[in-house]
Amino acid sequence: MIPRPAQAAPARIVLDGHYARLEPLDRRHAADLFAVANMPGGAERFRWLFSEAPESQAAAEAWIDQVNAGQDRYVAVIDQASGKAVGQQAWMRIRLEHGSIEIGGVYWGLPMARSRLATEALFLFARHAFDDLGYRRFEWKCNNANEPSKAAATRFGFRFEGIFRQDMIVKGQGRDTAWFSMLDTEWPALRAEFERWLSPDNFNAAGQQKTKLSARA
Structure with a gap:
């Protein structure tokens, strides 16, 4: 072929999705994202990102303006249950001619970390890339120490x-990148x-999984 x-x-x-909704990142998400980033332990999750935790809502708004002016396409991850933004992620390295695209800039705040929201946020990106847009390759990269x-x-x-x-050199430190x-x-x-x-049938009333995800390429 x-x-x-x-x-x-x-x-x-x-x-x-069932649990998460991905919306184009906008200033209206700044207050929620600032609150999540400044929860106890929230700022520590910026350790591996290119940016630091925002010190104010105004700083979060300025960062949103900055990334929206660039080539990457950021989205806010919304918790369907609360309607609040609990994280962010981005389409990066968009190479139409090669059919290749990357998920990056991932900040999944503590309210969604290691949860079905995070899994569905990833799934929604992958499904849109492969099924709707016809990409051949979906990438994930990170610091090899992460x-x-x-x-x-x-x-x-x-x-x-x-x-x-x-x-790379990120925040003054050398980075080996795992692909x-x-x-x-x-x-x-x-x-x-x-x-x-992700089927609702796989979770009990407390939102705990009944079986594990066994995704193996």
């Missing part, structure tokens, strides 16, 4: 590809497992 480019870059649209991020990539079914040594990907040929099986795990 002749490989084809992707159909389009992600547009500024809303993606809805063990939780590497574990999350593996749990979600990304395949480890290798390490780019001395890839992960999933491909369109792997997606149907992964999608089925995500859909099974």
Whole structure:
């Protein structure tokens, strides 16, 4: 089969799930994101990001203006139950001609970390990239020292590809970058497992999973 480019870059649209909703990042999300980032332990989750935790709502608004002026396309992760923004993530390295796209800039605040909201936020990106836009490759990258991020990539079914040594200087520190990907040929099986795990039937009244996600590329 002749490989084809992707159909389009992600547009500024809303993606809805059972538990999470992804909205184009806007100043209206600043208050919620500032509050989440400044919860006890919230600022520590910025350790591996390019930015620091905002020190005020105005700083959060300025950061939103800055990233929206760039090439990456950020979204806010909304908790469907509360209607509040609890995290953010972005489409990055959008290469239409190669059919390749990356999820990055991920800040999943403590209210959604290691939860079905986080899993669904990832799933909504992957489904939109593969099923709606025709991408061939979906990437995840992180600092090689960021063990939780590497574990999350593996749990979600990304395949480890290798390490780019001395890839970047971030916050004054050298960074080796670990690369992960999933491909369109792997997606149907992964999608089925995500859909099974995210089904409301897989959770009890307290929101605890009955079975684990077994996404393996």
